[in-house]
Amino acid sequence: MLIRVDPASDTPIFAQIVASVHADAAAGRLGPGDRLPSARDVAGSLGVNLHTVLRAYQQLRDEGLVDMRRGRGAVITDAVEPIAHLHHDIAALVARARTLGLAADTLAALVKETYR
Amino acid sequence: MLIRVDPASDTPIFAQIVASVHADAAAGRLGPGDRLPSARDVAGSLGVNLHTVLRAYQQLRDEGLVDMRRGRGAVITDAVEPIAHLHHDIAALVARARTLGLAADTLAALVKETYR
DNA sequence: GAACTGTTCTAGTATTTATAGAACAGTTCT
DNA sequence: AGAACTGTTCTATAAATACTAGAACAGTTC
Numbered sequence: 001m002l003i004r005v006d007p008a009s010d011t012p013i014f015a016q017i018v019a020s021v022h023a024d025a026a027a028g029r030l031g032p033g034d035r036l037p038s039a040r041d042v043a044g045s046l047g048v049n050l051h052t053v054l055r056a057y058q059q060l061r062d063e064g065l066v067d068m069r070r071g072r073g074a075v076i077t078d079a080v081e082p083i084a085h086l087h088h089d090i091a092a093l094v095a096r097a098r099t100l101g102l103a104a105d106t107l108a109a110l111v112k113e114t115y116r
Numbered sequence: 117m118l119i120r121v122d123p124a125s126d127t128p129i130f131a132q133i134v135a136s137v138h139a140d141a142a143a144g145r146l147g148p149g150d151r152l153p154s155a156r157d158v159a160g161s162l163g164v165n166l167h168t169v170l171r172a173y174q175q176l177r178d179e180g181l182v183d184m185r186r187g188r189g190a191v192i193t194d195a196v197e198p199i200a201h202l203h204h205d206i207a208a209l210v211a212r213a214r215t216l217g218l219a220a221d222t223l224a225a226l227v228k229e230t231y232r
Numbered sequence: 233g234a235a236c237t238g239t240t241c242t243a244g245t246a247t248t249t250a251t252a253g254a255a256c257a258g259t260t261c262t
Numbered sequence: 263a264g265a266a267c268t269g270t271t272c273t274a275t276a277a278a279t280a281c282t283a284g285a286a287c288a289g290t291t292c
Contacts, residue, residue: 012249019229026226038268049251054269063219070269071259082216083226089209090223094230096205100198103179104231106138107206108224109131110199113139114210115220128280154237165282170238186238187290 001030001037005046013048017056025065025080026087036066036074117146117153121162129164133172141181141196142203152182152190 003020005013024030036042039053046053057074060066066074097107119136121129140146152158155169162169173190176182182190213223 014249015225019225022222022225023229026230040268051252052250055249057269063222064217065222068269069259070257071267073259073268079217082213082218083222085216086209086213086218086223086226089212090226090230093202093205093209094227097198097202098231100201101180101195102198102202104228105175106179106181106199107202107231108228109135109138110142110202110206111210111227112220112224113135114142114206115214115223130280156237167283168281171280173238184238185290186288187236189237189290 001034003037003042003046005048013046013052014056014059017042017046017053018059021056021060021065022083025076025083026090028084028087030076030080032076032078032080034076036060036076038073117150119153119158119162121164129162129168130172130175133158133162133169134175137172137176137181138199141192141199142206144200144203146192146196148192148194148196150192152176152192154189 001024003017005016005020007013009016011019021030021036036057039050039057042048042053043050057066057068060074061068064079065077067077068074094107117140119133121132121136123129125132127135137146137152152173155166155173158164158169159166173182173184176190177184180195181193183193184190210223
């Protein structure tokens with residue numbers, strides 16, 4: 001389980017951590033029961049603050065993707081499976097959007113709105 | 117052409133304005149050559165600052181969705197058509213994500229990442 | 233030329249992001 | 263029982279972003 005972050009990116013670090021977990025879930029690299037590395041470990045290896053990592057973890061918890069308890073760490077829930085299932089559909093949509101010359105932000109925004 | 121904004125939302129106002137235009141483009145309510153209302157009009161009717169509206173318009177310009185010149189206003193470009201074309205695919209993906217219980221933020225994040 | 237349009241500039245406030253350190257309270261393992 | 267781990271909560275600070283505000287500028291349209 002490896003979490004990557006680009007310090008030069010304009011997207012917040014905590015959001016990048018969330019995105020990294022999402023990507024692993026979509027690729028099937030994370031299954032129910034798997035444990036995320038401890039927030040202190042991630043903070044140490046990424047060179048960021050503990051609170052920044054915990055904020056990301058808490059968002060994942062809010063999404064229902066992980067179950068968190070002190071002492072045990074952050075454990076992936078059954079909610080990852082839908083993500084893996086949608087992986088192909090998402091890739092297909094993105095591929096089509098790319099051929100149409102649509103910007104990434106535009107497509108992501110459209111998806112988010114359509115959800116409402 | 118009506119732009120809506122929710123002051124209570126946690127997403128920035130300028131992003132909501134961008135999203136509102138995206139939604140109209142996806143629904144086919146905006147075609148190439150159509151003009152967005154002037155930034156001053158939007159600012160006045162929404163009760164927000166002129167600069168906030170202009171920031172949204174400038175992002176739409178960066179996405180290639182509108183062509184802006186002083187005196188003429190913001191005019192929709194041919195780049196809206198891909199959005200209208202993808203509308204069905206996006207709706208289908210969102211519908212499937214909903215039945216799987218996936219959060220809106222999670223899906224939007226997945227799409228954005230997959231683009232990279 | 234008048235009235236419109238976006239552009240640019242400075243400036244201030246509020247919110248968000250990230251950092252820092254400390255103490256707390258459960259869980260796991262020895 | 264105790265040590266070592268985990269997330270949780272608290273206060274505090276600095277930096278960046280979002281929003282507002284007002285003014286002046288420069289093209290476009292009528």
